[in-house]
Amino acid sequence: MHDETNKPGAGGSLSVFVVEDEFLIAMDVEMMLEQNGHAVIATAPSVENALRLLEEARPDVALLDMNLRGELVFPVAERLRSLNIPFVLASAYGTVDFEGGEAVADAENIGKPINERRLLDALRRAVGQG
Amino acid sequence: MDLDELYRLLRGSHVRAQGVVDTIRDPLLVLGPDLTVISANPAFYRTFKTDREATIDMPFDKLGEGQWNIDELRLLLEQVIPRSASVFDYEVTAEFPHVGLRTMLVSAQRLAHPDNGQRVLLVTIADATERRRVEVEKDILIGELDHRIKNLLSVTHALARQTDVAGRSADEYRDTFLGRFEALGRSMEATANGRTAELPALARAVVEPYMEGDRDISVADEAKVDLASNKATPLGMILHELATNATKFGALSVPAGRVKIHWKLSTDEDDVSWVHLNWVETDGPETVSPEATGFGTRLIRFTAERELGGRAELSYRREGLIATVSFPR
Structure with missing residues:
Protein backbone atom coordinates (compact mmCIF):
# COMPACT_ATOMS: atom_id res chain seq x y z
CA MET A 1 0.00 0.00 0.00
CA HIS A 2 1.00 3.54 -0.72
CA ASP A 3 2.10 5.58 2.23
CA GLU A 4 0.85 9.07 1.40
CA THR A 5 2.09 10.50 4.69
CA ASN A 6 5.70 10.23 3.52
CA LYS A 7 5.05 12.56 0.66
CA PRO A 8 5.66 16.28 1.08
CA GLY A 9 2.62 18.21 2.10
CA ALA A 10 0.54 15.06 1.85
CA GLY A 11 -3.07 15.90 1.23
CA GLY A 12 -2.53 19.50 2.27
CA SER A 13 -0.13 22.34 2.34
CA LEU A 14 2.93 22.51 0.10
CA SER A 15 5.90 24.74 0.78
CA VAL A 16 6.84 26.37 -2.48
CA PHE A 17 9.99 28.16 -3.63
CA VAL A 18 9.25 30.76 -6.31
CA VAL A 19 11.88 32.05 -8.74
CA GLU A 20 10.40 34.95 -10.70
CA ASP A 21 11.85 38.30 -11.72
CA GLU A 22 8.59 40.21 -12.13
CA PHE A 23 7.56 41.22 -8.61
CA LEU A 24 3.90 41.59 -9.48
CA ILE A 25 3.80 38.05 -10.85
CA ALA A 26 5.72 36.73 -7.84
CA MET A 27 3.21 38.39 -5.58
CA ASP A 28 0.30 37.04 -7.59
CA VAL A 29 1.71 33.50 -7.32
CA GLU A 30 2.19 33.92 -3.59
CA MET A 31 -1.40 35.12 -3.15
CA MET A 32 -2.80 32.33 -5.31
CA LEU A 33 -0.89 29.69 -3.37
CA GLU A 34 -1.90 31.13 -0.01
CA GLN A 35 -5.53 31.36 -1.04
CA ASN A 36 -5.29 27.62 -1.73
CA GLY A 37 -3.69 26.69 1.57
CA HIS A 38 -0.07 26.50 0.44
CA ALA A 39 2.90 28.55 1.60
CA VAL A 40 5.63 30.33 -0.30
CA ILE A 41 8.77 29.86 1.78
CA ALA A 42 10.90 32.14 -0.38
CA THR A 43 10.91 34.06 -3.64
CA ALA A 44 14.00 34.95 -5.66
CA PRO A 45 14.24 37.37 -8.58
CA SER A 46 17.59 36.12 -9.89
CA VAL A 47 19.73 33.01 -10.27
CA GLU A 48 22.26 34.29 -7.73
CA ASN A 49 19.59 35.05 -5.18
CA ALA A 50 17.86 31.70 -5.74
CA LEU A 51 21.09 29.72 -5.29
CA ARG A 52 21.85 31.62 -2.08
CA LEU A 53 18.39 30.93 -0.67
CA LEU A 54 18.74 27.25 -1.57
CA GLU A 55 21.72 26.93 0.74
CA GLU A 56 19.15 26.87 3.53
CA ALA A 57 15.67 26.59 2.11
CA ARG A 58 14.23 23.10 1.60
CA PRO A 59 10.87 23.54 -0.11
CA ASP A 60 8.61 20.68 -1.20
CA VAL A 61 8.52 22.01 -4.74
CA ALA A 62 9.70 25.00 -6.79
CA LEU A 63 8.15 27.15 -9.48
CA LEU A 64 10.66 28.59 -11.95
CA ASP A 65 10.45 31.36 -14.48
CA MET A 66 12.84 30.57 -17.32
CA ASN A 67 14.18 33.96 -18.30
CA LEU A 68 15.27 36.13 -15.37
CA ARG A 69 16.17 39.50 -16.89
CA GLY A 70 18.13 37.84 -19.64
CA GLU A 71 19.60 35.17 -17.38
CA LEU A 72 18.46 31.56 -17.76
CA VAL A 73 17.23 29.69 -14.72
CA PHE A 74 19.08 26.44 -15.54
CA PRO A 75 21.69 26.59 -12.74
CA VAL A 76 18.81 26.75 -10.26
CA ALA A 77 17.16 23.77 -11.94
CA GLU A 78 20.37 21.77 -11.65
CA ARG A 79 20.73 22.66 -7.98
CA LEU A 80 17.13 21.63 -7.30
CA ARG A 81 17.76 18.34 -9.07
CA SER A 82 20.79 17.63 -6.91
CA LEU A 83 18.63 18.35 -3.84
CA ASN A 84 15.85 16.09 -5.17
CA ILE A 85 13.39 18.97 -5.09
CA PRO A 86 10.89 18.73 -7.94
CA PHE A 87 10.02 21.83 -9.92
CA VAL A 88 7.52 23.23 -12.39
CA LEU A 89 8.26 25.88 -15.02
CA ALA A 90 6.15 28.96 -15.69
CA SER A 91 7.49 30.36 -18.91
CA ALA A 92 6.05 31.91 -22.02
CA TYR A 93 8.82 30.10 -23.91
CA GLY A 94 9.37 26.45 -24.75
CA THR A 95 12.44 24.84 -23.16
CA VAL A 96 13.85 23.95 -26.58
CA ASP A 97 14.14 27.66 -27.35
CA PHE A 98 17.28 27.79 -25.22
CA GLU A 99 20.69 26.21 -25.26
CA GLY A 100 21.22 24.08 -22.17
CA GLY A 101 17.49 23.41 -21.91
CA GLU A 102 18.18 19.75 -20.97
CA ALA A 103 18.30 20.83 -17.32
CA VAL A 104 14.58 21.51 -17.46
CA ALA A 105 13.56 19.37 -20.42
CA ASP A 106 11.32 16.92 -18.55
CA ALA A 107 9.76 19.47 -16.19
CA GLU A 108 6.20 20.54 -16.83
CA ASN A 109 5.78 24.05 -18.20
CA ILE A 110 2.48 25.65 -17.21
CA GLY A 111 3.10 28.67 -19.47
CA LYS A 112 2.29 32.31 -18.88
CA PRO A 113 0.13 34.08 -17.94
CA ILE A 114 -0.28 31.64 -15.08
CA ASN A 115 -3.59 29.88 -14.75
CA GLU A 116 -4.44 29.11 -11.14
CA ARG A 117 -5.88 25.62 -11.72
CA ARG A 118 -2.97 24.66 -13.91
CA LEU A 119 -0.46 25.89 -11.37
CA LEU A 120 -2.01 23.93 -8.50
CA ASP A 121 -2.38 20.74 -10.53
CA ALA A 122 1.19 20.92 -11.82
CA LEU A 123 2.65 21.43 -8.33
CA ARG A 124 0.67 18.42 -7.06
CA ARG A 125 1.86 16.30 -9.98
CA ALA A 126 5.47 17.40 -9.44
CA VAL A 127 5.46 16.14 -5.85
CA GLY A 128 3.83 12.90 -6.93
CA GLN A 129 0.30 13.64 -5.78
CA GLY A 130 -1.13 14.22 -9.24
CA MET B 1 23.64 47.10 -63.25
CA ASP B 2 22.56 43.55 -63.99
CA LEU B 3 24.52 40.78 -65.59
CA ASP B 4 22.70 40.99 -68.92
CA GLU B 5 23.78 44.55 -69.28
CA LEU B 6 27.31 43.71 -68.26
CA TYR B 7 27.31 40.92 -70.79
CA ARG B 8 26.18 43.25 -73.53
CA LEU B 9 28.87 45.74 -72.61
CA LEU B 10 31.52 43.06 -72.51
CA ARG B 11 30.56 42.06 -76.04
CA GLY B 12 30.76 45.64 -77.22
CA SER B 13 33.68 47.83 -76.51
CA HIS B 14 36.32 46.14 -74.44
CA VAL B 15 37.69 49.43 -73.16
CA ARG B 16 34.35 50.76 -72.03
CA ALA B 17 33.49 47.46 -70.39
CA GLN B 18 36.80 47.49 -68.57
CA GLY B 19 35.91 50.88 -67.13
CA VAL B 20 32.55 49.64 -65.93
CA VAL B 21 33.99 46.52 -64.33
CA ASP B 22 36.68 48.58 -62.63
CA THR B 23 34.15 50.82 -60.94
CA ILE B 24 31.87 48.07 -59.67
CA ARG B 25 32.06 48.07 -55.89
CA ASP B 26 31.57 44.36 -55.42
CA PRO B 27 34.47 42.01 -56.14
CA LEU B 28 34.26 40.29 -59.53
CA LEU B 29 36.26 37.32 -60.77
CA VAL B 30 36.36 35.68 -64.15
CA LEU B 31 37.16 31.99 -63.83
CA GLY B 32 38.12 29.55 -66.54
CA PRO B 33 36.37 26.17 -66.95
CA ASP B 34 38.92 24.64 -64.53
CA LEU B 35 37.99 27.33 -61.97
CA THR B 36 41.31 29.15 -62.12
CA VAL B 37 41.22 32.94 -62.02
CA ILE B 38 41.53 34.63 -65.41
CA SER B 39 40.94 38.14 -64.15
CA ALA B 40 39.78 40.12 -61.13
CA ASN B 41 38.48 43.67 -60.71
CA PRO B 42 40.02 46.30 -58.42
CA ALA B 43 37.23 45.79 -55.89
CA PHE B 44 38.38 42.20 -55.47
CA TYR B 45 41.94 43.25 -54.65
CA ARG B 46 40.64 45.98 -52.38
CA THR B 47 38.16 43.86 -50.48
CA PHE B 48 40.51 40.97 -49.86
CA LYS B 49 43.66 43.10 -49.48
CA THR B 50 45.46 41.03 -52.07
CA ASP B 51 47.18 41.55 -55.45
CA ARG B 52 47.38 40.18 -58.98
CA GLU B 53 50.32 37.98 -58.12
CA ALA B 54 48.37 36.06 -55.48
CA THR B 55 45.22 35.91 -57.61
CA ILE B 56 45.63 35.51 -61.35
CA ASP B 57 46.08 31.91 -62.57
CA MET B 58 45.36 30.62 -59.08
CA PRO B 59 42.68 27.99 -58.58
CA PHE B 60 39.61 29.63 -56.99
CA ASP B 61 39.71 27.27 -54.01
CA LYS B 62 43.36 28.15 -53.25
CA LEU B 63 42.75 31.90 -53.04
CA GLY B 64 43.50 33.57 -49.74
CA GLU B 65 44.03 30.77 -47.27
CA GLY B 66 41.54 28.46 -48.91
CA GLN B 67 38.41 30.18 -47.55
CA TRP B 68 36.56 29.28 -50.74
CA ASN B 69 37.64 25.66 -50.53
CA ILE B 70 34.18 24.36 -49.75
CA ASP B 71 33.11 21.13 -51.42
CA GLU B 72 29.54 22.25 -51.86
CA LEU B 73 30.52 25.58 -53.42
CA ARG B 74 32.99 23.87 -55.79
CA LEU B 75 30.32 21.41 -56.91
CA LEU B 76 27.93 24.27 -57.57
CA LEU B 77 30.53 26.22 -59.54
CA GLU B 78 31.51 23.16 -61.57
CA GLN B 79 27.93 22.88 -62.77
CA VAL B 80 27.71 26.43 -63.98
CA ILE B 81 29.56 26.01 -67.28
CA PRO B 82 28.37 22.59 -68.48
CA ARG B 83 24.77 23.03 -67.36
CA SER B 84 24.40 26.76 -67.68
CA ALA B 85 23.34 26.71 -64.06
CA SER B 86 23.84 29.73 -61.86
CA VAL B 87 24.79 30.20 -58.26
CA PHE B 88 22.93 32.84 -56.33
CA ASP B 89 24.02 34.26 -52.98
CA TYR B 90 25.89 31.23 -51.68
CA GLU B 91 26.83 32.26 -48.15
CA VAL B 92 30.41 31.84 -46.96
CA THR B 93 31.34 32.95 -43.46
CA ALA B 94 35.07 32.72 -42.83
CA GLU B 95 38.11 34.42 -41.37
CA PHE B 96 39.84 36.08 -44.34
CA PRO B 97 43.55 36.94 -44.11
CA HIS B 98 44.09 40.68 -43.35
CA VAL B 99 40.33 41.22 -43.50
CA GLY B 100 38.90 39.30 -40.59
CA LEU B 101 35.64 37.47 -40.12
CA ARG B 102 33.31 38.17 -43.01
CA THR B 103 30.10 36.85 -44.45
CA MET B 104 30.29 36.79 -48.24
CA LEU B 105 27.57 36.03 -50.74
CA VAL B 106 28.90 34.31 -53.87
CA SER B 107 26.99 34.38 -57.13
CA ALA B 108 28.14 32.92 -60.43
CA GLN B 109 26.95 32.92 -64.01
CA ARG B 110 28.25 31.53 -67.29
CA LEU B 111 29.54 33.87 -69.97
CA ALA B 112 30.49 32.82 -73.51
CA HIS B 113 33.06 34.76 -75.53
CA PRO B 114 31.22 36.01 -78.64
CA ASP B 115 34.19 35.42 -80.99
CA ASN B 116 35.73 32.17 -79.96
CA GLY B 117 32.91 30.69 -77.93
CA GLN B 118 35.17 30.20 -74.91
CA ARG B 119 33.08 29.79 -71.81
CA VAL B 120 34.03 31.44 -68.60
CA LEU B 121 32.49 31.97 -65.17
CA LEU B 122 31.69 35.42 -63.88
CA VAL B 123 31.76 35.32 -60.09
CA THR B 124 30.51 38.21 -57.97
CA ILE B 125 31.16 38.37 -54.27
CA ALA B 126 29.07 40.63 -52.06
CA ASP B 127 30.14 41.45 -48.50
CA ALA B 128 27.04 40.83 -46.41
CA THR B 129 28.79 41.08 -43.03
CA THR B 163 -7.48 43.37 -7.68
CA ASP B 164 -10.20 42.62 -5.14
CA VAL B 165 -13.74 41.93 -6.29
CA ALA B 166 -15.35 41.33 -2.90
CA GLY B 167 -17.85 44.05 -1.96
CA ARG B 168 -17.11 46.09 -5.06
CA SER B 169 -19.23 47.11 -7.98
CA ALA B 170 -17.97 46.41 -11.48
CA ASP B 171 -17.30 50.15 -11.85
CA GLU B 172 -15.16 50.19 -8.74
CA TYR B 173 -13.26 47.11 -9.79
CA ARG B 174 -12.58 48.60 -13.20
CA ASP B 175 -11.37 51.90 -11.80
CA THR B 176 -9.09 50.23 -9.25
CA PHE B 177 -7.65 47.89 -11.85
CA LEU B 178 -7.14 50.65 -14.41
CA GLY B 179 -5.52 52.86 -11.76
CA ARG B 180 -2.93 50.17 -11.12
CA PHE B 181 -2.51 49.53 -14.81
CA GLU B 182 -1.92 53.22 -15.44
CA ALA B 183 0.57 53.46 -12.56
CA LEU B 184 2.47 50.55 -14.09
CA GLY B 185 2.58 52.40 -17.39
CA ARG B 186 3.71 55.67 -15.82
CA SER B 187 6.42 53.92 -13.80
CA MET B 188 7.67 52.08 -16.85
CA GLU B 189 7.60 55.26 -18.88
CA ALA B 190 9.99 56.84 -16.39
CA THR B 191 12.69 54.39 -17.44
CA ALA B 192 11.73 53.96 -21.10
CA ASN B 193 14.46 54.18 -23.74
CA GLY B 194 17.19 53.61 -21.18
CA ARG B 195 16.33 56.80 -19.25
CA THR B 196 17.32 56.97 -15.62
CA ALA B 197 14.33 57.52 -13.40
CA GLU B 198 14.70 60.08 -10.67
CA LEU B 199 12.99 61.52 -7.70
CA PRO B 200 11.03 63.77 -7.66
CA ALA B 201 9.99 63.19 -11.32
CA LEU B 202 8.84 59.60 -10.76
CA ALA B 203 6.76 60.54 -7.70
CA ARG B 204 5.12 63.44 -9.59
CA ALA B 205 4.31 61.24 -12.58
CA VAL B 206 2.65 58.59 -10.42
CA VAL B 207 0.57 60.92 -8.21
CA GLU B 208 -0.37 63.28 -11.03
CA PRO B 209 -3.68 61.51 -11.79
CA TYR B 210 -4.65 62.08 -8.14
CA MET B 211 -4.01 65.82 -8.23
CA GLU B 212 -7.36 66.62 -9.80
CA GLY B 213 -9.33 69.48 -8.30
CA ASP B 214 -7.69 71.08 -5.31
CA ARG B 215 -6.28 67.93 -3.80
CA ASP B 216 -3.17 68.83 -1.92
CA ILE B 217 -0.25 66.55 -2.72
CA SER B 218 3.16 68.13 -2.44
CA VAL B 219 6.27 66.44 -3.71
CA ALA B 220 9.60 67.77 -2.42
CA ASP B 221 11.96 69.20 -5.03
CA GLU B 222 15.11 68.09 -3.27
CA ALA B 223 17.23 66.14 -3.36
CA LYS B 224 17.29 64.73 -6.86
CA VAL B 225 17.88 60.99 -6.60
CA ASP B 226 18.75 58.78 -9.55
CA LEU B 227 17.00 55.45 -9.33
CA ALA B 228 18.20 52.22 -10.89
CA SER B 229 15.73 51.17 -13.60
CA ASN B 230 14.70 48.05 -11.65
CA LYS B 231 13.74 50.24 -8.67
CA ALA B 232 11.57 52.73 -10.53
CA THR B 233 8.61 50.48 -11.37
CA PRO B 234 8.37 48.98 -7.86
CA LEU B 235 8.61 52.38 -6.19
CA GLY B 236 6.06 53.82 -8.61
CA MET B 237 3.62 51.02 -7.80
CA ILE B 238 4.11 51.58 -4.06
CA LEU B 239 3.39 55.32 -4.41
CA HIS B 240 0.32 54.56 -6.46
CA GLU B 241 -1.07 52.23 -3.81
CA LEU B 242 -0.51 54.89 -1.16
CA ALA B 243 -2.27 57.48 -3.32
CA THR B 244 -5.25 55.31 -4.16
CA ASN B 245 -5.59 54.32 -0.51
CA ALA B 246 -5.45 57.97 0.56
CA THR B 247 -8.25 58.97 -1.84
CA LYS B 248 -10.48 56.20 -0.54
CA PHE B 249 -9.79 56.17 3.19
CA GLY B 250 -7.08 58.69 4.01
CA ALA B 251 -6.29 62.36 3.80
CA LEU B 252 -7.24 62.75 0.15
CA SER B 253 -10.80 61.58 0.88
CA VAL B 254 -11.63 64.99 2.43
CA PRO B 255 -11.09 68.51 1.09
CA ALA B 256 -8.80 69.66 3.92
CA GLY B 257 -6.50 66.64 3.81
CA ARG B 258 -2.93 66.93 2.65
CA VAL B 259 -0.13 64.61 1.57
CA LYS B 260 3.57 65.43 1.66
CA ILE B 261 6.13 63.28 -0.09
CA HIS B 262 9.73 63.86 0.90
CA TRP B 263 12.88 61.79 1.32
CA LYS B 264 16.36 61.78 2.65
CA LEU B 265 19.50 59.80 1.94
CA SER B 266 21.77 57.91 4.26
CA THR B 267 24.82 55.72 3.94
CA ASP B 268 25.01 52.40 5.76
CA GLU B 269 28.07 50.70 7.26
CA ASP B 270 28.83 48.99 3.93
CA ASP B 271 28.89 52.38 2.22
CA VAL B 272 25.63 51.69 0.42
CA SER B 273 23.42 54.71 -0.18
CA TRP B 274 19.84 54.32 1.06
CA VAL B 275 16.74 56.29 0.18
CA HIS B 276 14.18 56.87 2.95
CA LEU B 277 10.98 58.07 1.38
CA ASN B 278 8.21 59.44 3.57
CA TRP B 279 4.55 59.65 2.65
CA VAL B 280 2.88 61.83 5.26
CA GLU B 281 -0.89 62.34 5.45
CA THR B 282 -2.37 65.09 7.61
CA ASP B 283 -5.72 66.79 8.21
CA GLY B 284 -7.64 63.80 6.99
CA PRO B 285 -10.25 61.71 8.77
CA GLU B 286 -9.20 59.87 11.86
CA THR B 287 -7.06 56.98 10.71
CA VAL B 288 -7.41 53.42 11.89
CA SER B 289 -5.38 50.36 10.95
CA PRO B 290 -7.14 48.29 8.32
CA GLU B 291 -8.63 45.08 9.70
CA ALA B 292 -7.40 42.81 6.93
CA THR B 293 -4.30 43.06 4.79
CA GLY B 294 -5.50 44.13 1.35
CA PHE B 295 -3.73 44.00 -1.95
CA GLY B 296 -2.36 47.51 -1.50
CA THR B 297 -0.70 46.92 1.86
CA ARG B 298 0.60 43.61 0.67
CA LEU B 299 2.01 45.13 -2.50
CA ILE B 300 3.77 47.83 -0.49
CA ARG B 301 5.41 45.40 1.91
CA PHE B 302 6.19 42.68 -0.64
CA THR B 303 7.68 45.16 -3.07
CA ALA B 304 9.71 47.11 -0.52
CA GLU B 305 11.23 43.95 0.92
CA ARG B 306 11.71 41.62 -2.01
CA GLU B 307 12.02 43.92 -4.97
CA LEU B 308 13.64 46.98 -3.46
CA GLY B 309 15.64 45.00 -0.91
CA GLY B 310 14.51 47.31 1.86
CA ARG B 311 11.47 47.71 4.09
CA ALA B 312 8.21 49.58 4.46
CA GLU B 313 6.76 50.87 7.71
CA LEU B 314 3.12 51.85 7.81
CA SER B 315 2.21 53.90 10.84
CA TYR B 316 -1.52 54.56 11.22
CA ARG B 317 -1.54 57.62 13.48
CA ARG B 318 -4.84 59.25 14.43
CA GLU B 319 -3.96 62.33 12.39
CA GLY B 320 -3.06 60.39 9.31
CA LEU B 321 -0.94 57.62 7.83
CA ILE B 322 2.83 57.89 7.67
CA ALA B 323 4.47 55.42 5.32
CA THR B 324 8.24 55.14 5.20
CA VAL B 325 9.86 53.16 2.43
CA SER B 326 13.61 52.59 2.85
CA PHE B 327 15.71 50.89 0.24
CA PRO B 328 19.27 50.82 -1.09
CA ARG B 329 19.60 53.07 -4.11
Missing part, protein backbone atom coordinates in the same frame (compact mmCIF):
# COMPACT_ATOMS: atom_id res chain seq x y z
CA GLU B 130 27.20 44.35 -42.05
CA ARG B 131 23.78 43.32 -43.31
CA ARG B 132 23.98 40.06 -41.34
CA ARG B 133 25.09 41.91 -38.21
CA VAL B 134 22.15 44.28 -38.49
CA GLU B 135 19.82 41.31 -39.02
CA VAL B 136 21.17 39.54 -35.93
CA GLU B 137 20.81 42.72 -33.88
CA LYS B 138 17.28 43.14 -35.15
CA ASP B 139 16.46 39.55 -34.17
CA ILE B 140 17.81 40.13 -30.67
CA LEU B 141 15.78 43.31 -30.37
CA ILE B 142 12.63 41.60 -31.58
CA GLY B 143 13.28 38.76 -29.13
CA GLU B 144 13.67 41.25 -26.29
CA LEU B 145 10.51 43.08 -27.31
CA ASP B 146 8.64 39.79 -27.53
CA HIS B 147 9.82 38.92 -24.02
CA ARG B 148 8.66 42.28 -22.69
CA ILE B 149 5.27 42.01 -24.31
CA LYS B 150 4.74 38.53 -22.89
CA ASN B 151 5.89 39.73 -19.49
CA LEU B 152 3.58 42.71 -19.58
CA LEU B 153 0.65 40.45 -20.46
CA SER B 154 1.46 38.25 -17.47
CA VAL B 155 1.82 41.23 -15.15
CA THR B 156 -1.48 42.69 -16.37
CA HIS B 157 -3.11 39.30 -15.84
CA ALA B 158 -1.72 39.21 -12.28
CA LEU B 159 -3.00 42.72 -11.53
CA ALA B 160 -6.44 41.91 -12.88
CA ARG B 161 -6.66 38.71 -10.86
CA GLN B 162 -5.44 40.18 -7.58
